[in-house]
Amino acid sequence: MAVLNMIKQLSYIWRKLGSIHLTVVLCLLLTADLTYGYISINRRTNLFASLNDIGLTAWIETYGRHNLLYTAWFFILLGLLTLLCINTFACTTDRVILLIRSREHFGIQRFLFKFSPHIMHYAMIILLVGYLFSYISAQVIVSQTMVPGTTITLPGKTAQITFESFEPVYYHGDRLAFLNNYVISPRAKLLLTDGDYNKTAVLSYNQPVWFKGYGIFLKNFAPRKKDGMAIRVRIDMNIRKDPGVCVYIAGIILFTAGLFMYLAEWIFFKKYTKESL
Amino acid sequence: MNDNKNIRRLSPILIALIIIGCSQANPDKQQSFVQIGEFTLNRISKDRIDVHDGAGRMLVLIPRNIPAPKDVDPVKIVRTPVKRVVAYGFFDVAVLRALGVLEEVLVGVTNPAGNWYIKEVKQGLASGKIAYLGDASSIDYERIKQQSPELVLTWDPSIIPMLDELGIPCAVTSTPTAMCLNARMRFVQFLAPFFNREAEATAFFDRVNNTLLEIREKTANAGSAPKVMWGDIYEKRVLVEPGNAWVGELIGLTQSDYLFEDVYGTSCIEISVERFLYSGEEADILFTYRTKEYGATSKAALARMNPLFSDIKPLKSGKVYAPLPHYVQSGDHLDEILTEIAAIIHPKLYPDFKRRYFTELPDTDPPDIGGLI
Numbered sequence: 001m002a003v004l005n006m007i008k009q010l011s012y013i014w015r016k017l018g019s020i021h022l023t024v025v026l027c028l029l030l031t032a033d034l035t036y037g038y039i040s041i042n043r044r045t046n047l048f049a050s051l052n053d054i055g056l057t058a059w060i061e062t063y064g065r066h067n068l069l070y071t072a073w074f075f076i077l078l079g080l081l082t083l084l085c086i087n088t089f090a091c092t093t094d095r096v097i098l099l100i101r102s103r104e105h106f107g108i109q110r111f112l113f114k115f116s117p118h119i120m121h122y123a124m125i126i127l128l129v130g131y132l133f134s135y136i137s138a139q140v141i142v143s144q145t146m147v148p149g150t151t152i153t154l155p156g157k158t159a160q161i162t163f164e165s166f167e168p169v170y171y172h173g174d175r176l177a178f179l180n181n182y183v184i185s186p187r188a189k190l191l192l193t194d195g196d197y198n199k200t201a202v203l204s205y206n207q208p209v210w211f212k213g214y215g216i217f218l219k220n221f222a223p224r225k226k227d228g229m230a231i232r233v234r235i236d237m238n239i240r241k242d243p244g245v246c247v248y249i250a251g252i253i254l255f256t257a258g259l260f261m262y263l264a265e266w267i268f269f270k271k272y273t274k275e276s277l
Numbered sequence: 278m279n280d281n282k283n284i285r286r287l288s289p290i291l292i293a294l295i296i297i298g299c300s301q302a303n304p305d306k307q308q309s310f311v312q313i314g315e316f317t318l319n320r321i322s323k324d325r326i327d328v329h330d331g332a333g334r335m336l337v338l339i340p341r342n343i344p345a346p347k348d349v350d351p352v353k354i355v356r357t358p359v360k361r362v363v364a365y366g367f368f369d370v371a372v373l374r375a376l377g378v379l380e381e382v383l384v385g386v387t388n389p390a391g392n393w394y395i396k397e398v399k400q401g402l403a404s405g406k407i408a409y410l411g412d413a414s415s416i417d418y419e420r421i422k423q424q425s426p427e428l429v430l431t432w433d434p435s436i437i438p439m440l441d442e443l444g445i446p447c448a449v450t451s452t453p454t455a456m457c458l459n460a461r462m463r464f465v466q467f468l469a470p471f472f473n474r475e476a477e478a479t480a481f482f483d484r485v486n487n488t489l490l491e492i493r494e495k496t497a498n499a500g501s502a503p504k505v506m507w508g509d510i511y512e513k514r515v516l517v518e519p520g521n522a523w524v525g526e527l528i529g530l531t532q533s534d535y536l537f538e539d540v541y542g543t544s545c546i547e548i549s550v551e552r553f554l555y556s557g558e559e560a561d562i563l564f565t566y567r568t569k570e571y572g573a574t575s576k577a578a579l580a581r582m583n584p585l586f587s588d589i590k591p592l593k594s595g596k597v598y599a600p601l602p603h604y605v606q607s608g609d610h611l612d613e614i615l616t617e618i619a620a621i622i623h624p625k626l627y628p629d630f631k632r633r634y635f636t637e638l639p640d641t642d643p644p645d646i647g648g649l650i
Contacts, residue, residue, distance in 0.1 A: 043521060043541070046315050046454070053333060062310045062319055143332045145437040178549050220453070222435065227513075230414040234435035236332065 018090030026084050033080060037073035044070050053142045053238065056135040085125045092121040113265035119258030127251035134244025141239040143219060148233055159194035159212045166233045170226055181226040186218065188235045203237070215240045314460025315452040316467040326470050332434050332449040338470055355428055355446045358473040363421060365413055365431040368464075369450050370398060371608030375465050375481045376474040384424045387413045394603035418443065428471065455522035455544035458530070462486065462523075462611065481609075488612035492531060492619045499532040499623050506536045506556050506591070507564040508548075510583045515553045516545045516566065524564070524618070531619045536560055550585060557589025562622065563597045564635070573599035575642040596621075597638040604634040 016022065041048065047067055051059045064071045096118050103111050144152060146163040153160050169185035188203040192211045201209040209216040220236040223229070311318040317329040325346065326338040337349045341356045363385035364370045370386065373379040380397045389409050390402040401407030408424050411417040413432075418439055421429075429440055432451035440447045448471075456464065462485045469478035505528045508517030518524045520538035528535040536556035540548060545566070557563075567573035572582055576597055580587035591597050598621055607614060617634050620627035 046312070049315075050317075050329070050333065062317065063312065066310050066312065143334045143434070145332075145434045147435050147438050150438040178547075232414060232433070232435035236434060 014090055017086055018094050019087075020091070022087050023084075023091065026080055026087060030077070030080050030084070033073050033076045037077065040070045040073050047071060048074070051135065053140050055138060055140070056132075081128060085128055088121050088125055092118045110265075110269055113261050113269065116258045116261035116265055119261065120255050123251050123255035123258055125251075126254060127248050130244050130246075130248025130251050132244075133247050134242050137244060138240055138242040140241075144237045144239055146235055146237065154212060154214055154239070157194070157212055159192070161211070161216065162191040162193070163235060164189040164191050164200070166221070166235065168221075183221070183224050186221045186235070188218065188221070190216070203235070213241055215242060215245070311466065313463040313467045314456050315454065316460070316464070318467060318470060328448075328467070328470070330448040330450065331452040334437075334449065336446060336448060352441050352444055352446055355448075355471060357471060359428045359471045361424065361426045361428075363410065363424065363426040363429045363431075365429075365433060366450060367606045368608045369430040369468075370395060371606055372465050372468050375609035376469060376472055376477050378472045378474060382472065383407055384426055385410045385421060387411065387416065394606050421445070430468075452543075454542060455519055455546070457521055458489075458523040458526040460523070462489070485612045485615070488615055489530070492615060495626055496531040496619060496623055499626060502533045503561040503622050504534045504536055504556075504559050505562045505564070505622060506553075506560045508537070508553065509566045510550065510553060510586055512583075514547050515550050517548055517553065518544060519546045527615060527618060528622065531622050533622045554585065554588060557591070560589065560591050561595045563589065563591035563595065565597060565599050565638075568600055568602050568604075569636070570602060573597075573638060575639045577641045579638070598635040599638055601634055601636055607634060610634075 047063050047070055050063060054062070064075070096115070099111075099114055099118075106114060139155075141155070146152065146161075148163055148165055151160050151162040165188075167187045167189060168183040169187065171179040171182050171184045173180070186204055190201050190203055190209060192199045192201055192209070194212060199211075201211070203209050203216060203218050205218055208218075217238045217240065218235060219238050222234050223231040309320045315329075315331055315333070319327040319329075321327055324340055324343045328336050328338060330336060334353075336353050336355050337346065338355050338357050339345060341358075345351065345354050360382055361384045362373065362382045364373065364383060365387050367388075370379065370383065373383060374395065374397065379395075380401070383398065383401060384406065385408045386393075386398065386402070387410055390399060393399050393402065398407060402409060408420055410420050410424075416436060421440075422443055426445055429436070429445055429447040430450050431447060432449065434449050437447050437449075450464075452460075462482055465481045466475070466478040469475045506517070507524050507528075508515065517537050517540060519540040519542050520526075520529075520535060521541050522544050525535045525538060529538065536559070537548075540546060540552075565573050565579065567579075572578055576592045579597065580592055586592055604614070614634050616627075617630070617632055620630040621632070621635060624630070
């Protein structure tokens with residue numbers, strides 16, 4: 001009897017967790033929370049900028065806990081997203097079970113394509129879990145400054161990075177006169193070496209370099225102008241080892257596959273459905 | 278149904294327990310976290326403070342008599358109290374003075390003796406205790422090595438690789454975004470643990486904070502709100518203090534309109550000349566960056582240096598103030614500077630106020646100075 005009661009309770013909780021009503025409520029709460037976040041973050045980006053560098057756990061213990069008035073929305077966001085993931089998982093799993101049970105009604109191809117929206121839903125969960133994993137597990141070397149000719153060694157490895165030269169692209173145009181002689185594309189030439197392995201790579205904004213499991217990101221550089229103050233050439237890099245990347249890239253690939261399957265079903269089977277009617 | 282009710286009743290208690298559990302995850306840790314703009318201090322234990330400098334780099338402060346932690350790069354460990362310091366910026370030197378350690382610890386600067394107005398630095402340079410290390414863009418590293426500093430305070434991160442090689446810890450004291458008023462007032466509390474001078478830092482902050490409260494009280498019913506701009510037009514660029522900078526915030530607090538309130542970013546941020554002139558049409562007061570030595574001798578002199586200047590209201594019918602040369606080295610007199618700015622903006626509230634850090638520019642140069650320009 002006790003076991004039956006427990007099964008009943010679990011079944012009730014599962015149904016509630018997968019309910020579309022919960023989805024609607026969560027979406028409304030997310031909207032309200034993000035509005036609160038938008039107001040809180042205004043001119044307080046300092047509070048959140050370090051989240052990328054020190055990771056979620058250390059961030060909660062420092063910036064997060066000590067500025068609750070401005071960070072509470074983020075904690076609420078984490079809770080709501082967790083609930084949304086659970087809601088999506090329960091709802092999607094219910095649908096998948098139903099779909100498998102009714103597989104006789106479809107041909108094998110049609111049956112497979114019917115999974116496309118569910119694949120996208122599962123992919124979204126993987127994406128969110130990947131980002132959470134990334135913020136929890138990434139190791140970051142913050143603001144590693146290099147000047148031309150200097151070399152650093154990656155932690156725990158023999159691999160080395162040498163900053164060979166800085167070859168920026170300057171703006172030379174008439175349309176935006178105030179930008180004349182400003183760097184519009186900072187390009188740092190790096191030599192990546194590990195034993196006999198040698199490779200030259202160009203590091204720029206939105207153009208990170210990947211080497212031996214580490215992502216190298218350009219954070220800052222100087223000088224920013226051709227004829228400005230006499231400032232020594234330098235680049236500041238963030239070097240990240242982030243196991244979460246694989247998880248959310250898997251999520252992106254899965255989501256894209258689901259999207260293509262959905263489009264294919266819509267294009268190829270819509271006609272078939274109409275004809276059969 | 279009863280079970281469901283129980284679950285509903287229990288859920289708030291469960292949530293509360295989780296929150297309490299999370300907040301007391303490390304009951305043994307004596308941890309306090311202080312954020313000062315982009316700088317942070319995190320007291321990990323009685324004998325360890327992790328600090329993040331303006332570039333986001335972490336340094337670990339450890340007392341001299343305690344063994345170094347093995348999980349930290351030796352060049353990131355600063356032994357406290359620090360006894361020998363090289364400082365690049367005037368503000369850093371002024372903060373050392375506010376902490377009462379300037380004479381004791383400063384061993385190197387990047388400005389020659391002629392540029393200094395701080396008595397202790399002039400004397401130190403004359404006696405040889407403090408070394409001039411060369412211009413910031415061409416530092417003499419051999420000289421740095423000779424001075425054996427235990428810490429370098431700099432605004433220029435490009436020296437970090439060389440200092441790492443020399444094994445000298447370095448803290449970047451500039452930040453990508455301008456220091457807000459709170460950070461400017463509290464910066465002394467960031468440097469204090471390096472020298473075990475927390476009490477002096479608290480006293481300094483309290484003094485400045487009390488001054489700020491007095492200013493707010495005095496200007497609360499000031500009536501008219503003067504429009505203020507802070508910046509300059511140079512030959513090829515226009516630089517201003519953004520609204521998030523301490524001067525922008527202070528002007529806002531003194532019941533006046535800061536006309537670059539909408540500009541956000543680094544101190545001395547570059548804007549377009551059109552934006553500057555747009556604000557110049559309605560401004561009552563202009564604070565220029567230039568001192569007399571750099572040509573700010575009169576409104577006419579400014580207009581001669583850049584004819585675009587002559588179209589702005591402060592030059593035609595308003596007031597223009599230039600900093601006196603020792604202003605940039607007076608960070609330890611922040612309370613006086615705040616009061617003087619408030620007095621300039623609301624002269625009626627501060628009758629007979631004697632200015633010490635700014636000078637009002639006359640319309641034209643006195644004959645002898647005018648002839649020189």
